[in-house]
Amino acid sequence: MTKNEMKEHTKELYTSAVKIFKDKQTINLAIFENVFEDDYMKAFVLLLSYFKLADVPNEVLEICIDGRDIPQDTYEVFYEYCQNKWLFNAYADVRKTIKDFEEGKF
Numbered sequence: 001m002t003k004n005e006m007k008e009h010t011k012e013l014y015t016s017a018v019k020i021f022k023d024k025q026t027i028n029l030a031i032f033e034n035v036f037e038d039d040y041m042k043a044f045v046l047l048l049s050y051f052k053l054a055d056v057p058n059e060v061l062e063i064c065i066d067g068r069d070i071p072q073d074t075y076e077v078f079y080e081y082c083q084n085k086w087l088f089n090a091y092a093d094v095r096k097t098i099k100d101f102e103e104g105k106f
Contacts, residue, residue: 013044017044031063
């Protein structure tokens with residue numbers, strides 16, 4: 001799989017994971033169906049939590065904490081995607097704060 005394909009699949013994985021964490025019933029269903037038992041998913045969920053890209057419930061973190069190793073190149077793609085997503089959100093927050101400051105909202 002090429003690096004671009006991995007990035008595209010990572011984007012799809014992110015979209016799916018965020019949808020899971022939006023609803024308690026969906027989280028429970030994902031736990032019941034062992035979605036978080038896959039080592040790739042465990043690593044990705046831990047990165048989502050680390051970068052605060054999703055509100056990962058403690059029960060899911062407990063499942064994911066014992067994740068095994070995944071290939072380094074896959075981990076790097078996951079990490080880079082989450083890091084870039086976090087940076088994008090941080091830049092948006094900074095731009096909003098500057099705009100609010102310029103408009104005298106402080």
